[in-house]
Amino acid sequence: MDDQNKNLILATALSFLVILVWFVLFPPPEPTPTPNETEIATVEGNEVQTPSAAGTGTVGEATTATEETLPDEQAPRVEIDTPRLKGSLSLSGGRIDELFLKDYKVSIDDGAPIVELLYPVGSESAYYALYGWAPGAGVGGADVPGPNTLWTVEEGEALSVDTPITLRWDNENGLTFRRVISVDEDYMFTVTQSVENNSATEVGMAPYGILARHGIGEDGDLPGLKNFFILHEGVIGMADGTLTEIDYGDVRDFDIDPNERAQAEVFQIKEDGWIGFTDHFWMTTLIPEPGTAFKAAAKFDPRRNIYQTETVLPTLTVAPGATEEVTTQLFAGAKEWQTIREYQAQGVYKFIDSIDWGWFFFLTKPIFWLLHNINVLIGNMGWSIIGLTLIIKAILFPLAFKSYVSMAKMKELQPQMEALKEAAGDDRQKMQQGMMELYKKEKVNPAAGCLPILLQIPIFFSLYKVIFVTIELRQAPWFGPFQDLSAPDPTSIMNFFGLLPWAGPQPESLMALIFIGILPLLLGISMWLQQKLNPAPTDATQAMIFAWMPWVFMFMLGGFASGLVVYWIANNTITFTQQYLIMRSQGYKPDVFGNIKSSFKRSSKADDK
Structure with a gap:
């Protein structure tokens, strides 16, 4: 699967999330009985x-x-x-x-x-x-x-x-x-x-x-x-x-x-x-x-x-x-x-x-069963969500291992791919043909990174269904200001992220979209860190879009149930850790903060053009 198809998958997932956020933020009005x-x-x-x-x-x-x-x-x-x-x-x-x-x-x-x-x-x-x-x-x-x-x-x-x-x-x-x-x-x-x-x-x-x-x-x-x-x-x-x-x-x-x-x-x-x-x-x-x-x-x-x-x-x-x-x-x-x-x-x-249970009942039922039993042992739904994330990541680890090995090899091939792009110029067919030959020569399968993404989408929607629908998550506390994991993050800069004893902006207000809480901020950072380990698109425009995507998601998901954001932060953090360690085990040493500079350079070049 080439970068274009991978981007299509990510764009599809993003479209679903946009629809979800729209209905959350703009529900139909209630008429008078x-x-x-x-x-x-x-x-x-x-x-x-x-x-x-x-x-x-x-x-x-x-x-x-x-x-x-x-x-x-x-x-x-x-x-x-x-x-x-x-x-x-x-x-x-x-x-x-x-x-x-x-x-x-x-x-x-x-x-x-x-x-x-x-x-x-x-x-x-x-x-x-x-x-x-x-x-x-x-x-x-x-x-x-x-x-x-x-x-x-x-x-x-x-x-x-x-x-x-x-x-x-x-x-x-x-x-x-x-x-x-x-x-x-x-x-x-x-x-x-x-x-x-x-x-x-x-x-x-x-x-x-x-x-x-x-x-x-x-x-x-x-x-x-x-x-x-x-x-x-x-x-x-x-x-x-x-x-x-x-x-x-x-x-x-x-x-x-x-x-x-x-x-x-x-x-x-x-x-x-x-x-x-x-x-x-x-x-x-x-x-x-x-x-x-x-x-x-x-x-x-x-x-x-x-x-x-x-x-x-x-x-x-x-x-x-x-x-x-x-x-x-x-x-x-x-x-x-x-x-x-x-x-x-x-x-x-x-x-x-x-x-x-919804369309994905074959996933929502076992996911809830597992979450419920973890909560029985732990007694805290927030930590139970993180425990559930660890178990899901452990189940998917064999597939993730192959994906991260493939990504490490793809990162090593990045300079050669850049050279192919410069040599091909505007001839996209020549560039694609050169990449396929390079993949074959280096024995790299770019499609290996797609399967974990495809599996993660139904799991994400199933967990969203579980958190939104089941009463066990209703008003379930975690710690500090997070006393209802079925509600959006109540913190914001207006209450110094929960340190001051007053409420932040109402979830349905425009202020809540601007002054987001600590959980959406952590989500954006975790997505950005994870993105730095993935092969950058060769197209400058696509690279710029991917560079902004974590911050767009950060604001989009500010109105989602905080339990779901906790899951996504935990998932991104575990994914980053797994991917970082596996890539190092394959001889590639990721320079996450060095990639920041290179990504900004690519973005500035695209702006100059």
Whole structure:
């Protein structure tokens, strides 16, 4: 591979990085959420009708005058309190609609509030889970609890790990509905719905679960959503081994009949699956029992701006005097690798795929596994990233050795290549032919230096995905001012690189692009040192471009996650050390600082021309 092709590879990698930086620095704007309203929506083609999860406290189409209802803000609530969760559920509809994550704060600032995942109806961005029964044979809509039905607490006072609660509602026509809700020590709720038939008639009905989210904008915008192109936010589901990811904006594009009230995409799941909504670090998921056939749907009501995911289980026939029940689960919490992995081990089918591993999942999964286990041993994510870099470099060392040996030989041939260029003048074909003959004579393979670069590109993007997506890197401290490795470097000359106790410029500001932190500076220096060991391009213009590239990258990557910059600094430093020692072992003694002078001479000659 000649210098021109190598430059093409580097230019391609640079182009990818430019795109990444553009989306980091200039994300799409967030529109104002739209208000909520009550509506009934149906999934086209369903044999049963499921009500919309929407409810504002008024009597909707799913309720009747005989059903007791209250405005949601007036409805009694049941407290939720576990080691990792706190919140409450509303007896209006029995909605799980207020949930805080005790272990996570919205920022690293002192006094920052903890993360709120679910919001009640009437909030700016309502987000909640709702369960119920869709009426089947022998049952009318008035005979099943609706989204605004006022339940009573039959057993329990507050929901905790050791104390489940039981909700009850009688339809006054012989049917008694109960809902037993329990929660574990992490993020999994178990919901057991039952119906007791004390009437003289056989009835049929289908249990369902709904997750609803209000107020998301036309482009899928909502406060808290990132809208970053490498991150999936929206509907996520598993259907018999097939993972489905649908962005909020794409949900709005589902085909819709003008006579229908909602547009939907339905998934028939034969045995194993789940469906829900996923954000950057948080997720809610409806999980029927493993081995259960059910129908899942992603739904959007364009008139009310409400998104729903739902699961509808097969219709149950309840004979007179009989009781039928069904148990499902609800995950509502942080996408922690270890926690989700344990739920998968307990039977949630391929639940680990709910984490957004990306196209390079075959790299991101093992890279994260290795990083996680190093962090378990070290207890510091910054040093773990450096340890991961050492391991990756050790794995790639056999290829790197051949590359660096080739580069040492190429550096030795630099004077002869310069002579060939002067002899060929403007005849590029003659120059290329002379170089090929020189390579053949000296037994040098210029392509040997390309493979490590090609391997490094997917590894870099995979690690970027891991650092950006996984919650384990969120607000992960290193040392000193570096208290969040998922955020850009907080230091700059404005706070003397973290020595003074005030913050630097905001990451999204123009000042942050100019007054960069200590990590981007170290990155530029490490790239520049590494470049001095590589053969310089024979073309003066290319030499000038390569001379400026480290400093361009230094400013470009100033807004990237500091954990990624730490990886790149460590990678460059290890690469420089390996290459320097290997080149010396091959009889070539690199004069790094001498190369500075020669590079400036070439640049000045190019300027003179």
